[in-house]
Amino acid sequence: PxxxxxxxxxxxxxxxxxxxxxxxxxxxxxxxxxxxxxxxxxxxxxxxxxxxxxxxxxxxxxxxxxxxxxxxxxxxxxxxxxxxxxxxxxxxxxxxxxxxxxxxxxxxxxxxxxxxxxxxxxxxxxxxxxxxxxxxxxxxxxxxxxxxxxxxxxxxxxxxxxxxxxxxxxxxxxxxxxxxxxxxxxxxxxxxxxxxxxINAPRFISREFFSKSDNSSVTLLGEAAAGSRVQVYRVTEEAGVAGPLNEAIATVDVDENGQFSITVDQLKPGDKVSAIATHPDYGTSEPAVNAVIRPLLSQVSFDVGGKL
CATH class of the missing domain: 2.160.20 (Pectate Lyase C-like)
Known part of the structure; x- marks a missing residue:
């Protein structure tokens, strides 16, 4: 201009x-x-x-x-x-x-x-x-x-x-x-x-969660401010260790002990997730450090001779 x-x-x-x-x-x-x-x-x-x-x-x-x-x-x-x-x-x-x-x-x-x-x-x-x-x-x-x-x-x-x-x-x-x-x-x-x-960002209990197959649900566990609501996001970009918050996929209330657990159906191995916490007295947090979804069992294939 x-x-x-x-x-x-x-x-x-x-x-x-x-x-x-x-x-x-x-x-x-x-x-x-x-x-x-x-x-x-x-x-x-x-x-x-x-x-x-x-x-x-x-x-x-x-x-x-x-x-x-x-x-x-x-x-x-x-x-x-x-x-x-x-x-x-x-x-x-x-x-x-x-x-x-x-x-x-x-x-x-x-x-x-x-x-x-x-x-x-x-x-x-x-x-x-x-x-x-x-x-x-x-x-x-x-x-x-x-x-x-x-x-x-x-x-x-x-x-x-x-x-x-x-x-x-x-x-x-x-x-x-x-x-x-x-x-x-x-x-x-x-x-x-x-x-x-x-207000602290939510913290997943692990940097990895496991899925049995591409179509199974994944249970995410973590900690956040007691009385807050956690919103889980799918992370589709490679940049950053916390987010970016590309797509909101689920919400869950945090209990009085600061714990949350939510089962999500839309995740498959290789997906990454982050989360934010919102408390009515404080506001919304920064994003959580990302966690990745891993397959529960490794797929091992053999050739015709039976060798790896």
């Missing part, structure tokens, strides 16, 4: 209530396609094509700041923008981000597709792909808790599908790309310094 004869922003929502932005093409602006400030409560951004924005100014396709209570961003196609598809910067109130397709963003800055600061955001049922950074990042400063990230499909990322930043992560890169996979956090002081109260 060129910078000549372009407006700074596509749509500027300032000190408003109940604004709807729907069925537009918002493209090729110097700054963000949509930006809010001061107050934008009950905002609806729906069924728009937002592309090619932010190459000479604020880089994010949608930038949400100020009061954004009950904001909804749904059903949009957000592609080829300079920074994040959606960036929430120290807002008051939560945004519901659902059913969007976000691809090939981060063309100028290698940012997360969705970067969340603040509390009580919901990121659900989105397709996030081809991002030169993580899928969804949750900041630790300012405090960012109870952010729910479920039922999304991630592919071809250069980072985690979900990245919870530690409080020490306040440099420029942390506010663009996150800080990578967290170690297990075992104390209150450790957890309070991480986005979504540092």
């Amino acid at each position: 060129t910078t000549n004869n372009q407006s700074a922003f596509g749509v500027y929502v300032f000190n408003s209530n109940g604004v709807t932005i729907a069925r537009n093409v918002i493209a090729n602006h110097q700054g963000s396609g949509i930006i809010t400030s001061v107050r934008a409560n009950n905002l609806l951004i729906e069924n728009n094509l937002i592309e090619g924005n932010g190459f000479a100014g604020m880089p994010d396709a949608i930038r949400l700041e100020g009061e954004i209570s009950n904001a909804v961003v749904r059903g949009n196609w957000i592609r080829n923008n300079a920074g994040s598809a959606i960036f929430t910067f120290k807002p008051n109130g939560g945004a519901d981000i659902n059913g969007n397709v976000m691809s090939y963003n981060g063309q100028r800055f290698q940012r997360a597709a969705v970067y969340l600061t603040g509390n009580d955001h919901r990121v659900t049922n989105n397709q996030i792909s081809n991002q030169p950074g993580p899928g969804v990042v949750v900041a630790a400063f300012p405090d960012s808790d109870r952010n729910i990230i479920q039922d999304n499909q991630f592919s071809n990322l250069q980072g985690l599908s979900i990245d919870l930043v530690a409080q020490q992560g306040t440099n420029v890169l942390d506010y663009q790309q996150g800080d990578g996979l967290n170690p297990p956090l075992n104390t209150y002081q450790q957890q309070r310094q991480v986005g979504n109260f540092g």
